[in-house]
Amino acid sequence: MFNILNYSVKSIMDKIREEGITSIFKRTFHRIKKLFNLIILIHRIKKLKPNLNLNFLLNFLYLESKGMLIPFQNRYEILKLLKIVKKIKPKFILEIGTAKGATLFLFSRIAAEDAVIISVDLPGGNFGKGYPKWKIPLFKSFTFPKQKINLIRANSHAIETLNRVKSVLKSNRLDFLFIDGDHSYEGIKKDFEMYSPLIDDNGIVSLHDIADSPIESKIFVSKFWNEIKEDYSYTEIIEDKNQKGAGIGILKRKI
Numbered sequence: 374m375f376n377i378l379n380y381s382v383k384s385i386m387d388k389i390r391e392e393g394i395t396s397i398f399k400r401t402f403h404r405i406k407k408l409f410n411l412i413i414l415i416h417r418i419k420k421l422k423p424n425l426n427l428n429f430l431l432n433f434l435y436l437e438s439k440g441m442l443i444p445f446q447n448r449y450e451i452l453k454l455l456k457i458v459k460k461i462k463p464k465f466i467l468e469i470g471t472a473k474g475a476t477l478f479l480f481s482r483i484a485a486e487d488a489v490i491i492s493v494d495l496p497g498g499n500f501g502k503g504y505p506k507w508k509i510p511l512f513k514s515f516t517f518p519k520q521k522i523n524l525i526r527a528n529s530h531a532i533e534t535l536n537r538v539k540s541v542l543k544s545n546r547l548d549f550l551f552i553d554g555d556h557s558y559e560g561i562k563k564d565f566e567m568y569s570p571l572i573d574d575n576g577i578v579s580l581h582d583i584a585d586s587p588i589e590s591k592i593f594v595s596k597f598w599n600e601i602k603e604d605y606s607y608t609e610i611i612e613d614k615n616q617k618g619a620g621i622g623i624l625k626r627k628i
């Protein structure tokens with residue numbers, strides 16, 4: 374017992390010597406503040422009513438989430454997508470690429486009241502870095518009482534991940550698939566080829582970042598998008614034809 378106590382005191386003293394008391398104090402204060410903001414945000418989300426106006430929801434994320442739920446999206450474009458998807462009241466939803474969780478939040482708000490929502494995101498993944506474990510309670514707070522949320526923290530390209538998605542869906546098919554994960558050409562292609570077969574005949578597949586990207590960027594969604602879009606009934610949501618980056622593509626089966 375004495376040895377353990379002695380060891381703990383020594384470790385604390387070593388840390389203080391290494392980092393300095395001010396830096397440790399600042400870090401602890403920052404963590405407490407983050408935890409406090411998280412608890413407040415979860416509380417506020419739980420109090421939000423169903424069927425709120427989409428602009429209200431976006432304002433909530435941009436202005437009142439203390440930066441914790443800022444979408445990686447162009448506001449005009451995500452608003453248009455939400456209006457379209459809301460009309461089909463999707464029951465089975467899969468999002469590949471969740472990052473801060475903003476789009477996951479928005480999709481849960483426009484989904485059916487008994488929706489099954491699945492998120493696949495790779496911790497530390499490219500194009501956004503995923504999310505830390507401490508955000509799991511926040512993401513779980515997004516659902517209404519009859520909705521279910523499944524957070525799969527794994528590589529979407531792994532066959533085990535596809536199998537995990539299938540086992541959540543059981544024999545059901547996806548009404549809405551949002552692909553916003555690996556934006557490399559091979560990455561987007563693989564996500565599309567692995568997960569779009571899970572879509573229901575009347576379902577919607579949506580790809581983010583279909584607009585031409587800046588030359589130096591590593592985003593190649595537009596190349597893949599232009600190869601496949603003509604095979605489907607498609608819609609492009611791009612705020613400004615001259616913009617570089619962003620843009621949302623929507624695909625439905627041709628009738």
Ligand SMILES: C[S@@+](CC[C@H](N)C(=O)[O-])C[C@H]1O[C@@H](n2cnc3c(N)ncnc32)[C@H](O)[C@@H]1O
Nearest residue numbers: 445470472494495498501502503528529554555
């Ligand atoms: C652009 S962010 C998603 C943004 C989010 N949809 C939004 O609009 O707020 C891309 C996310 O994809 C994840 N990602 C990258 N490669 C992945 C992969 N192979 N499997 C799963 N997730 C991946 C990253 O970890 C990152 O969090």
